[in-house]
Amino acid sequence: MKSVLGLLCCLVLCVSCSTDNLNDSDFEAGVTFTDSNIRVLQLDTLTIKLSTMKFDSIVTSQGSRMLIGEYSDPIFGHVKSSSFVEMLPSSYTIDTDAEYDSIVFILRYDNYYYNDTLAQNTIHIKELNEKLSPEDDSDFYNSSSIGFDEEDLGTLTYTPRPLGTDSLQVRLSDAFGLDLFENLQDKKLTNYDEFVNRFNGLTLRPDEHDNGTVLGFSLASDMRLYYSIDGETESVQYYTDFTINTSTSPIPFFNQIAADGGSAYLQGFTDNEVILESGDADNQSFIQSGIGITTRIEFPYLKSVKDIQGEGTLLDATLRIRPKEASYNDNLILKDTLAVYLVDQNNDLSEQTSMQAILNRDNQEFNDIYYEIPISSYLEGLLETDMDNTDALILLPYNYNSTVDRFVLDVDSDNEGTQLELIYAIYDENE
Secondary structure, X not given: OOOHHHXXXXXXXXXXXXXXXXXXXXXXXXXXXXXXXXXXXEEOOOOOEEEEEEOOOOEOOOOOOEEEEEEEEOOOEEEEEEEEEOEEEOOOOOOOOOEEEEEEEEEEEEEEEEEOOOOOEEEEEEEEOOOXXXXXXXXXXXXXXXXXXXXXXXXXXXXXXXXXXXXXXXXXXXXXXXXXXHHHHOOOOOOHHHHHHHOOOEEEEEOOOOXXXXXXXXXXXXXXXXXXXXXXXOEEEEEEEEEEOOOOOOOOEEEEEEEEOOOHHHHOOOOOOOOEEHHHOOOEEEEEOOOOEEEEEEOOOHHHHHHOOOEEEXXXXXXXXXXXXXXXXXXXXXXXXXXXXXXXXXXXEEEEEEEEEEEEEEEHHHOEEEEEEEOHHHHHHHHHOOOOOOOEEEEEOXXXXXXXXXXXXXXXXXXXXXXXXXXXXXXXXXX
């Protein structure tokens, strides 16, 4: 930890201000300020505390996509995501003269993917043997579990093309399709309640031996049952679509996301109040969406700037955090932005802030990239209160409940891994 003395020593390196300096900021000077002797200081030695925490669980039934896939990560372990969906027919009527043809599940890519798209993936589709009802009658979480039959209704091994093709088709069991067909044709299933009491839904799962990609599929994906009706000269094919139900409350859909193994640093999270200090993790902190691992940011010595002689005001503040070198690559990619949230003293999520961390790639050719967060408004609020702050900031990817993006951050201030830069104005109205 750097002491207040260290903070004061850095002032000899700071530059004095001019009227131009003040005009470059959003600061509005009062009469007392403008009539005084003013110095503008650039402070960059204030200690920032970064640590890692993990939420007990995160809501995934409000996610924006199905996430299906599996891969092994050297730090975060074996990452796996499966989807659970309730399906509803577009029509409860099938003509009595119709004859069953086939049934397929159409998975529509939504352009999201994480890790290696050159490796083959396998999808297994299985029927649920429990109703999709959350335990708390409210939401499903990444840790939720619903029972399913082990026998596959359909399976497909494929090489992902999330940006090159629009969909995959998985042929399903004819016994399953014929059963649905006959129940609809015989008018045994004529409404929502009858249908979901007979057919609980599906789970779409990766193969347990996959090491490829976690892929996003649109919630507009559907199951399609084909049938034919004889015409005067030839049979005419028709179909009934079964869409993913996202309108019923509680929503009968969720992604089950888990990670096993990985770094020993990440094995000690028993609840969201457990904190992994960066000093106990080789000066690193971690983020993984979908699982709920996040970097926690605190400014324990911020108010030491008030020990500088004279009256002061914060003009600007920027936090820079560097990804750990060699922790990312073309498969384990860095996102261009991260969202900034507030958590309370118990590490419960409070709100999303208007701040965001933006990846600066200006010197990427020299491997000099970092996330930059304009943070002056937040720090100004901390300086203005007399109470000790018990909240903290956390970093998470946008759509953290429907992605598996991961990050390793460099907390070592000695090599400028993490740095807070303050522009602080000092004035003395007695001079």
